[in-house]
Amino acid sequence: MATTSEVRDQTPSTRDRLYGWKTAAPLDHSHVPVTPIELPPGPRTPGLLQTVLVWGYRPHYLPRMHEKFGDTFTLNSAPVGRLVVTRDADAIREIFRTSPDIVHAGEGNSLLRPLVGNNSVLTLDAPEHQPARKRLLPPFHGARIARVVSLMEEATAREVATWPVGQDFPLLERTQALTLDIIVRVVMGVDDPARAKRLGDALRGVLSLGISDMLMWVAPGLHRYWPWRNVIRQLDYADELLYEEIERRRNDPDRASRPDVLSMLVDGDADPAIVRDELVTMLAAGHETTAVGLAWTFELILRHPEVLDRLRPGLDDDKDPYRTAVVKEALRVRPVIYNVARRLMEPMQLGGFSLPAGQFVLPSIAGLQTDPRIWGSDAAEFRPERWEDSDVPSHAWIPFGGGTRRCLGALFAQTEMETVVRTVLRQVELRTVGDVEKQRMHHITVVPKHGARVQVTNRLA
Numbered sequence: 188m189a190t191t192s193e194v195r196d197q198t199p200s201t202r203d204r205l206y207g208w209k210t211a212a213p214l215d216h217s218h219v220p221v222t223p224i225e226l227p228p229g230p231r232t233p234g235l236l237q238t239v240l241v242w243g244y245r246p247h248y249l250p251r252m253h254e255k256f257g258d259t260f261t262l263n264s265a266p267v268g269r270l271v272v273t274r275d276a277d278a279i280r281e282i283f284r285t286s287p288d289i290v291h292a293g294e295g296n297s298l299l300r301p302l303v304g305n306n307s308v309l310t311l312d313a314p315e316h317q318p319a320r321k322r323l324l325p326p327f328h329g330a331r332i333a334r335v336v337s338l339m340e341e342a343t344a345r346e347v348a349t350w351p352v353g354q355d356f357p358l359l360e361r362t363q364a365l366t367l368d369i370i371v372r373v374v375m376g377v378d379d380p381a382r383a384k385r386l387g388d389a390l391r392g393v394l395s396l397g398i399s400d401m402l403m404w405v406a407p408g409l410h411r412y413w414p415w416r417n418v419i420r421q422l423d424y425a426d427e428l429l430y431e432e433i434e435r436r437r438n439d440p441d442r443a444s445r446p447d448v449l450s451m452l453v454d455g456d457a458d459p460a461i462v463r464d465e466l467v468t469m470l471a472a473g474h475e476t477t478a479v480g481l482a483w484t485f486e487l488i489l490r491h492p493e494v495l496d497r498l499r500p501g502l503d504d505d506k507d508p509y510r511t512a513v514v515k516e517a518l519r520v521r522p523v524i525y526n527v528a529r530r531l532m533e534p535m536q537l538g539g540f541s542l543p544a545g546q547f548v549l550p551s552i553a554g555l556q557t558d559p560r561i562w563g564s565d566a567a568e569f570r571p572e573r574w575e576d577s578d579v580p581s582h583a584w585i586p587f588g589g590g591t592r593r594c595l596g597a598l599f600a601q602t603e604m605e606t607v608v609r610t611v612l613r614q615v616e617l618r619t620v621g622d623v624e625k626q627r628m629h630h631i632t633v634v635p636k637h638g639a640r641v642q643v644t645n646r647l648a
């Protein structure tokens with residue numbers, strides 16, 4: 188069996204990923220002709236202003252553009268230029284069911300490659316995407332997830348025990364700490380507290396990369412200079428610890444009986460470099476998203492006392508359909524990811540428009556999930572009871588995207604969110620602080636503007 192340092196000698200370093208990311212994958216689409224076709228109408232505002240509005244104010248800007256231009260319109264925003272946004276239910280269904288040879292999703296994420304590596308489902312497209320996705324599916328089956336619920340409960344109880352009574356704090360910061368801990372312990376299976384803390388601290392550094400750190404992506408030579416030199420060191424250190432865990436698990440004789448995701452991923456003769464990329468992919472895709480989803484869920488529950496009253500009697504039940512409805516409804520009115528992105532490899536008819544090959548299209552999750560023509564006149568309201576109606580339009584509920592790229596961790600995330608809601612509400616009474624939270628963009632997620640400020644008013648357990 189190889190030692191960790193032998194494994195490290197054979198696996199790509201942060202620097203290799205930095206220099207290799209632009210050439211390593213099929214990014215060259217010069218063979219895809221971008222036919223000059225008239226795109227759907229859209230704003231004539233200068234591109235720079237549109238870019239600022241799209242990246243900074245999407246939840247406010249896009250609904251205004253829908254009002255002005257209809258279900259499908261064209262924007263002009265860096266880094267790709269012309270983008271067709273659609274909330275048209277038929278167009279979105281069509282995009283999700285079209286062959287992944289024709290509709291690509293990975294290249295929209297290529298900027299993540301220096302972090303997640305060249306083996307990540309997030310950045311791959313057909314034909315490499317499907318086998319990579321297939322490797323990740325087994326640990327996310329329902330039966331496997333049921334085995335980790337108690338680990339999620341324990342992590343939540345530990346976290347809630349640290350919350351101060353009678354003092355305000357932004358809940359989002361605490362849900363971020365919690366979802367990171369759940370990834371370290373449940374996905375990576377690190378159960379020793381000292382190792383879990385060391386790995387969690389190292390990964391927190393990776394997750395806090397800012398735009399200025401990422402300047403290295405376009406100018407890799409910067410890695411020699413401060414502060415980028417330190418960033419490389421941080422990323423290398425996180426890799427070091429991840430490879431250590433991978434080796435530890437490969438050598439663990441009890442691996443088959445362990446419930447964590449990593450134990451399944453190292454089965455057989457899996458290449459440690461691939462497993463490393465898979466772990467970082469799950470961290471990148473599953474940490475911030477679930478933390479934001481939880482912050483919104485509590486913000487909504489606490490501002491709707493009638494919902495809290497209905498939740499309480501079911502807290503002793505392992506499965507309460509109303510708790511499921513509450514989480515689904517929170518992900519509907521406050522989707523964490525505003526839209527997904529696809530690139531057409533062939534011309535397509537969508538929403539009554541002929542779109543050329545090469546075109547980027549953004550199916551709008553938020554647009555579809557709050558459309559009053561589908562959800563009724565109270566579409567913008569948080570009303571979990573709607574999930575008790577037999578004719579709830581669940582086809583228009585897409586917080587996890589859709590088709591062959593639908594979120595791999597959807598069931599994991601929904602289970603985690605329900606488990607955290609239940610455990611927190613059994614342990615403390617909370618109240619919100621300040622006004623109803625507005626939506627704000629943070630990288631690619633839509634977060635509560637002030638981080639969902641709350642106060643613990645009483646400890647129940």
Ligand code: HEM
Pocket residue numbers: 292308309320374468469470472473474476477480523524527528586587588589590591592593594595596597599600
């Ligand atoms: C509330 C929490 C979450 C939300 C809202 C969310 C949402 C999404 C969305 C919108 C996509 C893109 C789907 C598309 O393009 O059609 C996605 C992809 C993905 N998510 Fe999640 N996610 C969440 C949690 C998680 C968790 C916990 C994990 C894993 C531990 C995870 C792993 C992934 C992966 C691996 C992909 C890429 C799938 C592929 O390209 O084949 N997500 N997620």
